[in-house]
Amino acid sequence: MAVIGILLAIAIAYLVHCAYERWQHYQIGKKIGVPHDPPGFFLGSFTQVSAYVQKYGVERMPFFHLEQFKKHGENFIIFNAAILAQINTRNLEVIRNVFIKQFSKFVDREDVHPFFGNFPMGESLLQVGKTGPHDYGWKAIRSVASPAFTTGKMKQMFPVIHERCLKLISVLKEKATSGVVFDIYDEFQALTLDVIGRTAFGTNADSLSDRNDHFYTASRKYVGSMDYRESFAIKIGFIFPSIFPFIVAFDKLYWIQRGLINDLRKVLSYRKQHADEARKVDLIQLMLKEDEERQIRENKPAMREDTIISNCFGFLIAGYETTSTALAYTSWLLAQHPEVQSTLHNEIVEAFDAEDEVDYDTAMKLPYLNTVYKESLRLKPPVVTFCARTALEDVTIGDLHIPRGVSVSAPVHCIHWDEKHWPDPFKFDPTRFTDGKQHDPLTWIPFGIGPRMCAGMRFAEMELKLTLVELIRKYEILPDPSNTDSDLKSTLSTVLLRPVDGVKVVLKNRS
Ligand code: HEM
Secondary structure: OHHHHHHHHHHHHHHHHHHHHHHHHHHHHHHHOOOOOOOEOOOEOHHHHHHHHHHHOHHHHHHHHHHHHHHHOOEEEEOEOOOOOEEEEOOHHHHHHHHHHOHHHOOOOOOOOHHHHOOOHHHOOOOOOOOOHHHOOHHHHHHHHHHHHOHHHHHHHHHHHHHHHHHHHHHHHHHHHHOOOEEHHHHHHHHHHHHHHHHHOOOOOOOOOOOOOHHHHHHHHHHHHOOOOOOHHHHHHHHOHHHHHHHHHHOHHHHHHHHHHHHHHHHHHHHHHOOOOOOOOOHHHHHHHHHHHHHHHHOOOOOOHHHHHHHHHHHHHHHOHHHHHHHHHHHHHHHHOHHHHHHHHHHHHHHOOOOOOOOHHHHHOOHHHHHHHHHHHHHOOOEOOOOEEEOOOOEEEOOEEEOOOOEEEOOHHHHHOOOOOOOOOOOOOHHHHOOOOOOOHHHOOOOOOHHHOOOOHHHHHHHHHHHHHHHHHHEEEEEOOOOOOOOOOEEEEOOEEEEOOOOEEEEEEOO
């Protein structure tokens, strides 16, 4: 009886603490003077978001932020339950200051859910703060990871990615011959998982041929469970972050993650023991090599195995759904715009004869392909609500006061869909990017902004352009004849803008 009484008292004290913490956050929101909807008492802005989804459906989710801007002006606040207030802005001067000019005061991302803040994600480049554990903060990790993504390294990894693109093309042959309607998003997910499996996890993933591939099934389960609708631990962690460490081991997500970590540990140990034999050019090996050089140069201890594992996880999360979603949207847009697809096809056949092998330099420099790539990422940016930084000290920009601990987010889609920068913003028009046309670089930000922008941008660009060249060269993408919707149903899932029901198309062999 006494034990129950003590537990009850602890639970009540904890609830009172949480309520007080939220009340404090809301007071900071009021003090800043940035407009916002009144937050729900315990769930903050989740209350508004859920009401919005109930009223308009998940497909309207991508417009939630846009409508908040329309209602409140260039800045508004969101309260993510237990996390401190977040200012959302589409004021380019505020963005320039936070993400570029005053970056040293805004190095950290927003305060995150404990799932993403702990091992393995917490030490990855995606989440690590200015000061990280064991002498490896954001700058140190970025300086070890960045050299793996130079143009030179991309050329070295090109054959691995190209081989997978050709595999995709051969897998699609049967679909093109039968003319069946199929979900091309699913095929792109297999492609990008194979690529990340082979370049960041040291596996020989072949999910394009076999959907029972071990890495494919484990990674899909892992990424799929990383959602509050799928994981009870993530759901509870949103509301009561301190309870999360005590419940996580009861969630399937934790066990799937452990399996992937163990596989990666085996790969790392093999690489260390067989340094010569394992001289592969992939992200793991490039990071290990760069770290060795850094140890000598700066007289630092070696990066811990866990930090390397964290970053491989970061590459999986950052590089799998993002790139497949971008490919899926681009394919859908090309199917909807046959004139654009035909111009692109002409450019590709002029650059490569039927028997020519596609090479990195030519593919990367095709001018019309570049405009299609940019316009697709403008209209359908896959990562929309991840571009945020937390103030490490009090900062004032113009008349906006940002207290220490408050984060500033630049919702990518709201900037890309702002008619001030892009007239008729929902029209797909690659000529917006033809040579000589100027735009403020802050108005095209699918890969983020400033020193902390996407580390894998070149990797993604190579994978996207190469896949499109091989695909359009061989097949014509046609829309699903039974679908007459003018736009593809999309929603926001964690930080991604993504299709709700896949991307159904038909392929036709080009003679
Ligand atoms: C179309 C594909 C991709 C898109 C749209 C995308 C977009 C983004 C965005 C918006 C950010 C946040 C940037 C910021 O806060 O300013 C980011 C960060 C990051 N991305 Fe990507 N990404 C893509 C593919 C990739 C790939 C393929 C990799 C690696 C293989 C990768 C690795 C990373 C990493 C490591 C970060 C964190 C960088 C840091 O905090 O220093 N991304 N990405």
